[in-house]
Amino acid sequence: MKVIASHPYIVIQRKIEWNEQKFIDTHHQLRLFEDRILSSANEFHLDHVYDVSYRTNFLYLHTNQGVFSYYIKEDPLEFIQAFKFLKQQKFEVNYGNR
Numbered sequence: 101m102k103v104i105a106s107h108p109y110i111v112i113q114r115k116i117e118w119n120e121q122k123f124i125d126t127h128h129q130l131r132l133f134e135d136r137i138l139s140s141a142n143e144f145h146l147d148h149v150y151d152v153s154y155r156t157n158f159l160y161l162h163t164n165q166g167v168f169s170y171y172i173k174e175d176p177l178e179f180i181q182a183f184k185f186l187k188q189q190k191f192e193v194n195y196g197n198r
Contacts (some may be wrong), residue, residue: 105182
């Protein structure tokens with residue numbers, strides 16, 4: 101299946117070695133498909149994602165399992181717009197002709 105939109109996020113891991121604290125950054129992609137959103141650790145069916153929001157370097161996925169936060173450095177406007185467009189299309193297909 102084709103990726104509709106993606107957005108980079110960072111996972112920061114704290115590690116202590118030889119009495120020295122280290123921070124390890126790993127870079128990942130949040131990927132939006134027609135039916136789901138994938139992160140490096142989770143998969144969310146689009147019907148289970150209620151909203152996507154952004155505030156102060158964090159992208160939030162509001163889901164039926166709770167809110168998941170992703171640390172980001174770039175503006176996620178395109179990703180959020182693509183998500184909202186998909187949700188609107190799904191809503192119109194399911195409830196539009198009533």
